[in-house]
Amino acid sequence: MSQSLLIFAKILSPITSYLNPNTKPPTIAKRYKGKATLKLDIPQGVADLLLKGVINTDTRTYECIVEIIGDEDGSQSDTAKLVVLVAPSTPVCKIAGVAEYGQNINLTCLSEEGTPSPAYKWQSHDVNNVPRPNPPKTTDKNGILSLYNISKDTSGFYICTSTNEIRSAKCFIILAVMQPPMNKVSTCVILAAVAAVIIFGIIIFFYCCRKKNKPEEYEMGRSDEAGGKQLFCCHGIISSSRCAVTPTNNV
Template sequence: MGFVMLRCALCLGVLLAGSVLGLTITSTGPSSIEKAGGESINFDCLFTLAPADTGPLDIEWILLASDNRNQDQMIILYSGDRVYEDYYAAMKGRVHFNSPDPKKGDASINITKLLVSDTGTYLCKVKKAPGVGSRKTLLTVMVKPSVPKCYVEGSSEQGKDILMKCNSAEGTNPIQYTWERISGTRILPATALLDRVQGSIVIKNATSDNSGTYRCVSENRVGKEQCTLSLSVVPPSNTAGTIAGAVIGSLLALLLLAIILYCCYKSRNKKKYEKETSHEIREDVPPPQSRASTARSFIGVGSNRSSLGSMSPSNMHEYAPKPQYNPVPSEEYERPPSHVPHPPASKVAAPNLSRMGGIPVMIPAQSRGGSIV
């Protein structure tokens, strides 16, 4: 009898508690979620109503402000059997209720094409007077690593330390890098040193056995990407020959420069000499013939006298000093030679003629026409 009464009391207590507690959120998912940008997320918010919850049903989803200086942002609302999705312009067209009829106990929402700016704390708040329930979920939107770039930095010769690097230009930290060999033995060399944070691997004292294909994986909490690298360890180069070639090349360049400078110097001196000699006066060059001699030639051409007659005393005037002529011939010299008047003959006495070195000669008398009389 006492046991039956105790059981009835417990049942009555549960009913009273349910009527007091009213609306209850029943979702038990994680309170913190990490997603990659571009993906979608589902926020669970399932609820149950109590018989005492008789008021109108309101469902609010709010993005809480990161600090007290900003206001909380309403992103979607269900009220009066109607959905309102245009509260937050940054999520317009990307946020929806999962259930077409949220009043049946499913207030969950879905956000598509996540952005880094969507990071924050989301609050699901269900009200049906007098019951009220809420649930918070922290969302962190991360950027997965971009496809990394693999390359060898420096030399890849035998006997030297070979440095291989891997780096993703984009991605939310922390990013971890892992190297592995995917050819041959598929085991990294024993002398390899791996840096997971910087994404580098150093092969100490490399040998030809270290040649092969290597893969680097770039990874963070929301995704990963990879790249491959083909490593070829080559024999050491002839350093002495390289140095000798460089020295010889430098000497040849200097020699060529010296030849060019010498040629320029010779050419400059030659031009200078030609310029100086072009202004010198040549003493052995006869002066230009004056117009006086030209005028004189007109006089002498008209008479066809014999050499014997030219040495006669009557013609000695031709050897006398001639008067200076005007540089410009006058009209008198343009006449034909037959019309040019002969200058008066100067008579030279025989003693004076012998003193001058002349020889007296008997000249027959001539007529006016030039015949001997």
């Protein structure tokens, strides 16, 4: 019988090997002792690699190599991809942003574990825990629920479901949309009042400048019906005497 060498390996990392004919058992890499075994049936051309207690990190491509000693054309190999299915871990739900009127926020959902990668879906319930459609313009992609221009009606319960071929897991968020803090409102009111005072002051200033530069004085009078006197307004002062106008000589 021709001598042959059988090697099972992860790509670039040998796991076990066997030289035929040989009375010794297959050689197992140290890190795989107690985990990997090789089941052989040489006459039938069968060699099965058995792995015990597989975990997520065992997901990878494995290669079987057969070499016939002295036959350069007899080298053959093939690969197989092992996918260890892992149920999604309980996802973590978070709020990204400020839950205040008019804001845009994201609700995030993520499972740390899960193979194949989990798919995520958000469901919305109102404050009475009654299911409802997601608010308008909402997007739900890769575990991120984006909410725009939020208001009191956006408040409620939001449930995220993380699912793959094994099972599903859930988390939820209670969203309470609040009005902006009163200190922000007070600041806006104060700034508006200060701006109004400044604008009013500017108007008065320009009005007074125009009055000051007017070339001639004038008076306004009206009768005081109660006292029978004639009252006059001169230079903005009300009196019972007429204004004294001093002519200006042109030089």
